[in-house]
Amino acid sequence: MNIIFMGTPDFAVECLDILVKSAHNIIAVITSEDKPAGRGQKIKISDVKKYSIKKNLKILQPKNLKNSDFISEVKSLKPDVFIVVAFRMLPKILWEIPKKGTINLHASLLPNLRGAAPIHWAIIKGFKETGVTTFYINENIDCGKIIEQKKVSILKNENTGDLYNKLKKIGANTILSTLEKIDNKDFKSIKQKESEKHLKAPKLNRENTQINWNKPSTEVHNFIRGLNPYPSAWTTVNKINKILKVYKSRKYLSSTNENYKPGTIIMTKNTLLISTGSGLIEILELKLEGKKMMNNIEFNNGFKSLNKTNLI
Template identity: 45%
Template sequence: MRLVFMGTPDFAVASLNALVEAGFDVVGVVTAADKPAGRGQKLQESAVKQYAVAKGLKVLQPLKLKDPEFIEELKSLRADLQVVVAFRMLPEMVWNMPPKGTINLHASLLPQYRGAAPINHAIINGERESGVTTFFLKHEIDTGDVIFSEKVTITSEDTAGDLHDKLMNVGAGLLVKTVQAIADGNYTEQPQLQSDELKHAPKIFKEHCLIDWNQPGQSIYNLIRGLSPYPTAFTKLNDKTLKVFKAELEEKETGLAPGAFLSDGKTYLKFATKDGFIKLTDLQYEGKKRMQVDEFLRGMRL
């Protein structure tokens, strides 16, 4: 069975590698175009492209997915099945092209957390469980018939980065299982249940990352975990941005207004919330490197 793989970031590399290692015939890899990045604005290749080039796989980098030249080149690969992991929305002329269709790996237990940021939102909402789902693409985003899913536990300390890595590895295995099942014709498709109680995972913008100290401590703690290491929750200190990567929750009476902070100037810095404190442990002050709180306090006058 001839496969075309579509993906861009590190999350997708694990899946592509799993397919290659399992011996599937990956005849082409579609990924994002090289983009300028960093101070020197040098062109940077996607993680998927770097892997594909290292493995000698054919790489396509269309700027527009409806470009006639790209469509013809994609057709020429004669894929039986297309596999999408952490890529962008596909036009119907692309996802409907292979005879066996196009499947997607999504980082949630569908139909919950459809959208661009399922990992972040699961932790922000305090979930204790997430997972990965494989499904066939159709018109509405993340609504296609489910093939397989697998659950993953979220601990009370897990950040979005921790959950990302768990789902990346579990998802790679699930994807191999899915492709093999399609190759063998040994699978069933399950329509996604419709409900008014579905939770969504829209794209996160900077305004969603500002900490509101008037919220309960648990909600703030979950926000910090759910945005770490990227795009990162932040607050303001001396009119400068203070990013918070990790923190601890202290549930007790503070006697302080939400947003006020306490510090001994050496080992701790904590902000009052609606019902306790959030103790910052791993942070980055505007213009500085990321550091532990004791290192930050040694060079900072509060």
């Protein structure tokens, strides 16, 4: 089939690569505009564009997806199908162009975890299982008819980076099998069932990545691993008013009966513990504002004065 691929980050590159190596024909790639980024404001190009340049693929970078010249150019390419992976919301005038539809890959088992950050929230919410879904795009975000789903287990101490790497490989293979189904017309798309039980996966921001130490230790641990490696869970060291980013933790079986206020730092010879709303959690990797990444022993040795102080 003649395919126009739409995507921006590394997650999408895996899917594009498997399509390039398949019998399908990538007639164009649509990706985000080049933008200045970082302290030096150097122009940054998307991972998908970098890959597309290497493979000599036709690249389109529209500022406005409704632009008439852009729409005309896309129509002139006569695509059979659009494949969309980690891109922005498409206007109807665009997604209704291909005769075989516009297919989106979403990194959750829809309708659960609709939204911008499904991989993070699957771990934050303590899911034991997640997966990927291919579906037809319609007017509502992540609500179209499902074509295919593949499940994957979430391991006990897996973080978002680990799960991301698993899902991008599974997602790429699911895209390929979905196209085979569409080509052979041997499937029936399924309407998503709405339920209040289904959780959302909203975009991550400063507010919803702050650790709440009043929650039980299991929830705090899931929160930390769900935000590792990016954007990272954070808290404030009250005594010195500095941000502390926490990257790695594990649940701690306490033998002490002392009751500490949630968020209290408890240093021992070999451990860095924080009290929570229910139980203690052991911190293994962290980064204090203005300092390099440290393990728990390095932190204890360098910041002994913070023992028995509070995080907020």
